[in-house]
Amino acid sequence: MIERIGASVREKASSFLYALAFFGRVIDRSLRFFRRRQVGYKVLVFQILFTGVEALLVNAVMAMAIGAAIIVIGSSLLPQFGQSRLMYDIMVIVITKELGPLLTAFIVIARSGTAIATELAGMVVGHEIEAYISVGVDPISFLVVPRVLGMVSSLVLLSIYFNLFGLLGSFLVVQLIKPIAFAEYFQSLLAALAPGDILSGMAKSLVFGVIVSTVASYQGFSVGRASTEIPVAGIKAVGQSFVLCIFADVLITLAQYA
Amino acid sequence: MKFRMRHADRIVGVFTLLAFVLLVGVLILMGANQRWFSKNYTYFAQFPTAGSVQPGTAILHKGFQVGTIRRVSLNEAGSVDAEFSIQDSYIHLMRTHSLLELVTLPLGLGSQLLLHAGRSLEPLPEESFVPTAATVEGQDLIELELVDIPPKDDTITRLLSNVNPLLEATSKTVTTLNRTLTELNRALAGQSEGPLGDIISDASAAVARLPPTLDGINEMVVEARDSAVALLDSANAIADNLETMSASFADPTGLVPKLLDPKGSLATFLDDKNALYNRVMTMLVEAERSVRSLREISASLSAEMPKLAVVLEEGKTALVSAQDVLEGLKNNPLLKGGITEREEQDSLYSSMREGAFE
Numbered sequence: 001m002i003e004r005i006g007a008s009v010r011e012k013a014s015s016f017l018y019a020l021a022f023f024g025r026v027i028d029r030s031l032r033f034f035r036r037r038q039v040g041y042k043v044l045v046f047q048i049l050f051t052g053v054e055a056l057l058v059n060a061v062m063a064m065a066i067g068a069a070i071i072v073i074g075s076s077l078l079p080q081f082g083q084s085r086l087m088y089d090i091m092v093i094v095i096t097k098e099l100g101p102l103l104t105a106f107i108v109i110a111r112s113g114t115a116i117a118t119e120l121a122g123m124v125v126g127h128e129i130e131a132y133i134s135v136g137v138d139p140i141s142f143l144v145v146p147r148v149l150g151m152v153s154s155l156v157l158l159s160i161y162f163n164l165f166g167l168l169g170s171f172l173v174v175q176l177i178k179p180i181a182f183a184e185y186f187q188s189l190l191a192a193l194a195p196g197d198i199l200s201g202m203a204k205s206l207v208f209g210v211i212v213s214t215v216a217s218y219q220g221f222s223v224g225r226a227s228t229e230i231p232v233a234g235i236k237a238v239g240q241s242f243v244l245c246i247f248a249d250v251l252i253t254l255a256q257y258a
Numbered sequence: 259m260k261f262r263m264r265h266a267d268r269i270v271g272v273f274t275l276l277a278f279v280l281l282v283g284v285l286i287l288m289g290a291n292q293r294w295f296s297k298n299y300t301y302f303a304q305f306p307t308a309g310s311v312q313p314g315t316a317i318l319h320k321g322f323q324v325g326t327i328r329r330v331s332l333n334e335a336g337s338v339d340a341e342f343s344i345q346d347s348y349i350h351l352m353r354t355h356s357l358l359e360l361v362t363l364p365l366g367l368g369s370q371l372l373l374h375a376g377r378s379l380e381p382l383p384e385e386s387f388v389p390t391a392a393t394v395e396g397q398d399l400i401e402l403e404l405v406d407i408p409p410k411d412d413t414i415t416r417l418l419s420n421v422n423p424l425l426e427a428t429s430k431t432v433t434t435l436n437r438t439l440t441e442l443n444r445a446l447a448g449q450s451e452g453p454l455g456d457i458i459s460d461a462s463a464a465v466a467r468l469p470p471t472l473d474g475i476n477e478m479v480v481e482a483r484d485s486a487v488a489l490l491d492s493a494n495a496i497a498d499n500l501e502t503m504s505a506s507f508a509d510p511t512g513l514v515p516k517l518l519d520p521k522g523s524l525a526t527f528l529d530d531k532n533a534l535y536n537r538v539m540t541m542l543v544e545a546e547r548s549v550r551s552l553r554e555i556s557a558s559l560s561a562e563m564p565k566l567a568v569v570l571e572e573g574k575t576a577l578v579s580a581q582d583v584l585e586g587l588k589n590n591p592l593l594k595g596g597i598t599e600r601e602e603q604d605s606l607y608s609s610m611r612e613g614a615f616e
Contacts, residue, residue: 048270049262160277190291191323
């Protein structure tokens with residue numbers, strides 16, 4: 001039993017070190033990406049198209065639903081305590097700083113995290129990675145870096161759209177349920193919004209993008225030879241991405257309010 | 259090839275560019291709304307504690323944010339110095355006697371820092387000191403109604419804001435009562451130099467003068483009684499004489515001879531060497547003296563009456579204040595209606611004074 005525990009610890013430590021080295025290499029290759037302007041640029045554009053543009057609709061619907069819910073609840077409940085203006089602060093905190101980046105990351109994990117993991121795992125199982133290496137193409141530079149950069153860019157851009165749809169689009173939804181004055185709403189919202197809130201949300205999105213893309217790529221490359229490992233890689237990528245994103249969110253939030 | 263694949267570059271370009279344009283637009287609107295490039299005017303204030311006054315705390319006026327707390331620091335006296343800014347569009351609110359008020363919201367919902375504009379038309383120069391409602395200076399400004407304080411719109415806040423003046427009024431009444439009693443004690447002890455002390459001293463002197471006056475009155479009464487007795491004796495004698503004389507007059511045969519008789523009553527009456535006349539004159543002089551003494555006593559009492567009335571009025575006011583305090587304590591202003599409003603009554607002192615000076 002002790003031997004099994006020891007072997008497990010060694011395996012975990014080895015995997016952790018390998019993941020760290022993988023992450024370091026991804027960062028290193030990402031920094032060189034724009035200088036070399038390789039063919040990977042096209043992969044980057046497609047990655048933004050698949051991860052960002054195609055997720056925009058889901059992102060917008062979710063943002064408007066959450067924003068509308070906050071407005072309806074806030075405008076009904078908070079005036080009873082004489083705190084109507086708190087509604088705008090709550091909207092900014094929930095949509096811009098906290099839930100916006102996290103929900104956007106969840107959408108991207110569900111859509112693109114699994115896609116990247118299974119795609120790369122399929123390439124490993126199909127010996128495509130070996131082919132790239134054999135012809136002198138670095139699979140991290142060509143396959144991982146465009147996906148990492150594309151996912152980070154997409155998450156940052158999606159968080160901007162999430163804010164816009166959540167803060168402004170939700171107003172349009174509320175007009176159908178409980179009309180409120182646009183000028184008052186808009187001015188109060190702009191008064192409650194601070195540049196730090198927007199930067200905080202974008203920083204979280206950037207961190208979540210790095211986490212999701214790196215975990216998905218790592219899990220995609222970690223498969224062996226069996227095709228049955230491909231969905232397992234996708235499941236692992238989703239699970240680990242969720243946990244790491246929440247963990248990172250807590251750390252960033254603690255750092256902000258500490 | 260699908261449309262989006264053929265035009266992937268353009269779609270991604272629009273997607274990216276639009277996001278940045280919207281972001282920049284929101285930032286510009288935020289800057290305009292939050293007055294990033296507008297001038298703010300700096301002022302200073304002091305608070306007992308920095309618990310609810312932190313950098314960034316909004317300063318509100320009638321629900322609108324008119325300024326912000328910039329900096330707070332603890333000074334050597336133990337108070338918190340606060341530097342705050344007022345937006346240029348609301349600088350007209352910064353007038354002489356303007357006031358800051360830290361209002362604690364009910365249900366643990368924090369606090370609000372309110373700016374109340376002074377009723378003076380004189381603008382308050384930048385970097386001036388603005389008092390807070392918690393200070394003595396601020397209380398004076400509120401009591402003198404030099405500050406325009408709008409009514410609170412929240413029921414609980416309004417209730418709480420009404421409790422404070424009640425408590426302050428009760429405290430002031432108790433203080434006034436205590437001061438009055440102290441002054442009264444000092445006046446009664448002869449240690450006071452104020453008007454009440456003078457009144458008490460005068461009253462004391464008047465009372466001190468009363469025993470000799472009363473003795474004089476007693477003496478006069480005794481003298482008057484003696485004189486009256488003597489007068490009555492004389493009157494009885496005269497009556498007897500008159501009776502005798504009338505009896506003599508009834509007898510016409512003996513009246514003239516008796517009258518003309520050298521040893522008769524008339525001769526005797528006219529030949530008493532002015533004894534009866536002197537006696538009557540003495541009685542009249544003594545009666546005149548008694549009347550003069552009575553007039554002096556009456557004048558002295560009239561002079562002292564207003565002062566005695568003032569003493570009684572002061573005592574009555576003190577008793578009314580004490581009654582208010584006791585009623586306020588009995589009713590418990592936090593739960594009940596506080597001190598019942600009392601109808602004003604005309605002052606006895608003022609009416610007497612008005613009567614005296616008419």
